[in-house]
Amino acid sequence: MSTPLLDVWEAAASSPYQPSISKDSQLTVGAFLLLIALFLAGVFGLNLKFINLPLLGVPASLAFGYVACFRARIASSDMPQLRRSLHDLRASQYIMNEEGDLPLLTAVSSSARQLYLLLRCINFAEKAHVQINKGGLQFSVDEASVMEGTRPAPELSGSISLSLGSAFISKDLFTSYIFRPPAPQRPSQREISDSEDEEDEDPDDTLPTFQISIPALLETLQIFGLTDPNSSKPPWARDNPTSTATGGAFTNNVLGMNNMCRIAYAAPGSPLSIVLTEATIRTTCNLTTYEPAFSEEIPFDRQSLALKTIMRGTWLYDAVFELSSTSPEKLTLWARTRGRKPYFALSSSGTLGSARVEFNNTAIRPPPPTNRPADAPPPPANLLETFQLSDPTSTFRASYKFSLIQRAARAMSVATKVSVRVDEQGVLSLQFMIEIEAGKVSFVDFRFVPLVEEDENEGDETQFLGGEGEDSDGSVMEDEDELYGM
Amino acid sequence: MRFKAQIHNITTFTKLTASLNSLGPLAWLKLSDEQVCFTIIPEQGTQVWAVLSIDTIFDTYAVQSAANNVINLEVPLGPLHRALKSALNATSAQIRLTKKDHIPLLALTIATTSSNNSYSAFPAAGNRDHDTMIHDQFGGNRETIITQEVPVRVLAPDTVSSLHEPQTREPDVHIILPPLMQLKSISDRFTKLALAGARTSSGAAATTTRLDMAANMHGCLRMSIKTDAMSMSSVWTDLANPELDPSQVANGDIGIAEHPSTRMKLLGSADGRSEEGWASVRIDGKDWGKVMSVGRLGGRVIACFCHEHALILYVYLPTDGGEDESVLTYYISSYSA
Numbered sequence: 001m002s003t004p005l006l007d008v009w010e011a012a013a014s015s016p017y018q019p020s021i022s023k024d025s026q027l028t029v030g031a032f033l034l035l036i037a038l039f040l041a042g043v044f045g046l047n048l049k050f051i052n053l054p055l056l057g058v059p060a061s062l063a064f065g066y067v068a069c070f071r072a073r074i075a076s077s078d079m080p081q082l083r084r085s086l087h088d089l090r091a092s093q094y095i096m097n098e099e100g101d102l103p104l105l106t107a108v109s110s111s112a113r114q115l116y117l118l119l120r121c122i123n124f125a126e127k128a129h130v131q132i133n134k135g136g137l138q139f140s141v142d143e144a145s146v147m148e149g150t151r152p153a154p155e156l157s158g159s160i161s162l163s164l165g166s167a168f169i170s171k172d173l174f175t176s177y178i179f180r181p182p183a184p185q186r187p188s189q190r191e192i193s194d195s196e197d198e199e200d201e202d203p204d205d206t207l208p209t210f211q212i213s214i215p216a217l218l219e220t221l222q223i224f225g226l227t228d229p230n231s232s233k234p235p236w237a238r239d240n241p242t243s244t245a246t247g248g249a250f251t252n253n254v255l256g257m258n259n260m261c262r263i264a265y266a267a268p269g270s271p272l273s274i275v276l277t278e279a280t281i282r283t284t285c286n287l288t289t290y291e292p293a294f295s296e297e298i299p300f301d302r303q304s305l306a307l308k309t310i311m312r313g314t315w316l317y318d319a320v321f322e323l324s325s326t327s328p329e330k331l332t333l334w335a336r337t338r339g340r341k342p343y344f345a346l347s348s349s350g351t352l353g354s355a356r357v358e359f360n361n362t363a364i365r366p367p368p369p370t371n372r373p374a375d376a377p378p379p380p381a382n383l384l385e386t387f388q389l390s391d392p393t394s395t396f397r398a399s400y401k402f403s404l405i406q407r408a409a410r411a412m413s414v415a416t417k418v419s420v421r422v423d424e425q426g427v428l429s430l431q432f433m434i435e436i437e438a439g440k441v442s443f444v445d446f447r448f449v450p451l452v453e454e455d456e457n458e459g460d461e462t463q464f465l466g467g468e469g470e471d472s473d474g475s476v477m478e479d480e481d482e483l484y485g486m
Numbered sequence: 487m488r489f490k491a492q493i494h495n496i497t498t499f500t501k502l503t504a505s506l507n508s509l510g511p512l513a514w515l516k517l518s519d520e521q522v523c524f525t526i527i528p529e530q531g532t533q534v535w536a537v538l539s540i541d542t543i544f545d546t547y548a549v550q551s552a553a554n555n556v557i558n559l560e561v562p563l564g565p566l567h568r569a570l571k572s573a574l575n576a577t578s579a580q581i582r583l584t585k586k587d588h589i590p591l592l593a594l595t596i597a598t599t600s601s602n603n604s605y606s607a608f609p610a611a612g613n614r615d616h617d618t619m620i621h622d623q624f625g626g627n628r629e630t631i632i633t634q635e636v637p638v639r640v641l642a643p644d645t646v647s648s649l650h651e652p653q654t655r656e657p658d659v660h661i662i663l664p665p666l667m668q669l670k671s672i673s674d675r676f677t678k679l680a681l682a683g684a685r686t687s688s689g690a691a692a693t694t695t696r697l698d699m700a701a702n703m704h705g706c707l708r709m710s711i712k713t714d715a716m717s718m719s720s721v722w723t724d725l726a727n728p729e730l731d732p733s734q735v736a737n738g739d740i741g742i743a744e745h746p747s748t749r750m751k752l753l754g755s756a757d758g759r760s761e762e763g764w765a766s767v768r769i770d771g772k773d774w775g776k777v778m779s780v781g782r783l784g785g786r787v788i789a790c791f792c793h794e795h796a797l798i799l800y801v802y803l804p805t806d807g808g809e810d811e812s813v814l815t816y817y818i819s820s821y822s823a
Binding site: 212213216219220222223271280281282283284285286287288 | 664672675678679713714715716717718719720721722723724725758
């Protein structure tokens, strides 16, 4: 049971107790107050009149009270046993490091479930890259494919990633997050002279980066709750009479000590250790860390976007889920603006056929022909919250491999909002905003490389669009409006 | 050779056969005047020697044979378990040894109140009393008799005389295990992890999962697994190490003083952080999961660890306060590293 105590210590490190009067001056202030109190009490004793009660008696007793309070504080800050035992605990923790260095990262979280929910979104490859930085932990997973001979330069024919998912676990999700960046390799005098520059120039590779097995990590985080057979039931339905009898108000559950998760990374090359504490069970998991593999980042140009739209994650999920029923190979995004009206569609095509899901922005549509009462409820929030096209005059189109997009399905299903962006190169970026707890949002990013458009397909696609080609789509849109009006 | 008994605790008997069935298909059932013994000796894996007091499952019990009133049978556990499952809602169940066309059978005669029990509009299990009442009212209390026959083989006394419980040395550590279902859920997770790790690496070599179980004399139990991708261990603390009874140990008090567990008590610590004082065994993850299925009987379990040799589990079945306890003994041998 020593680990929870240690965790409390760790958690408390971020918010130390600051007395209003510093410890050094408490004795002087206390003695002064005591003198005043004695003096006032003496005067009051000599002159026992009712009018003197508020004048002398009350201040005297207040002063006494404060002194007593200080004494208690001084006593509490001098509890040598507790302090020593806590110090021993800290020491024993650091002994685990062979070289006596402090670990690079120590983070305590009381919500392993949140970490699990976030990381589950990017669980589509065996290994994940982890980068530790000041703000949190960056997990990224990429699906690489080996390019065989298509590139002329042999040194470039390594693996390039086709899709990339990354989840950022902000340090806000931890009750305590202590990151000690490794000392930079450069001479230290430069650091003093221009620390500002230093920070700017600090390349990413001094930050600890490694690979771990993401399925293993997820399984580890799931260990929680396993040991509680009643965890599926609400607390009042649990048939565990001992918990109230023995623990009462101080059970681990009430104190929030349950599901304590401690993540530590001692030094480059050492395993990422995760310690989970639950009641009297302590599970330690050392995940082997691997050398980061070289893989090309998918370049995404935020400055030159061809398309940007924001919608609810579940809507995108529903659309992709619908399309997946025909097990297509290709997913195409369509976007255009027609008469200030945004139009966004997802179409899929495969050997079994093709399907299309359209997103029509109902809110911006012109007033319906039917005479609606004026006090009708306002139309629901825009289907597409933001809709920007770099070139509103033409139809935007980009295709992606469907199986890759499906990797993001889990993120879509849990996301509150998704921002769909495509840059001029055709690289698709899906950014999911996931609200794992009221008020706390986290982001999960996905990037996809587009499929190269083929000329022969071009004709097919226009045909497939049918009457909704670039010229004749006006009438179709009107039809849709009528549908809405009815 | 006669055997006839009333089964009074059908649920326990069913659960018992289910958990025994996971370890092996055939059991040696030894019926005698004092006790009922189930023994499973599979080709590979865990041996079970279960000694049940007659009251645990049987009621009016009669056994007769030429060989000292002892009957040895080889019972297929799967059919027996299926037969018992059909008796779960029975009002009474009887088991007896018969012969049909020269084939010895265990005949299970099950009496249920109503044949349409399972098809009635009311949920049968929950509303049985209610159901019966209605049928009584309308004079429709139809009793149905189901007879299930499980073919068995009668074993000659010579055949079983060569079977003995495994001999093990005195255990280094004995400890009361946490609830088996809790242990099972974690060990299952461990095995799953190991298998997931095996899929990524080359494979064939890692198809068997080796769990490392260890315990010390200070109330700690450690279960760990190591794969290429990770090493993981769970430590339980605050468990109990039962005291040895001097009357049960050879040489009494001197025997206890020289007992390996007394020596192990001097090593290790109660928080499970020390590396000393652990007695550990390496066991197969899948096999362990099967053994853990006995947890559904909900008994007290004492584990005896013989360091790098064997793990012996004593599962005490809960009784209604009777003196003579029923014990299931599991012998799990340790794999070499």
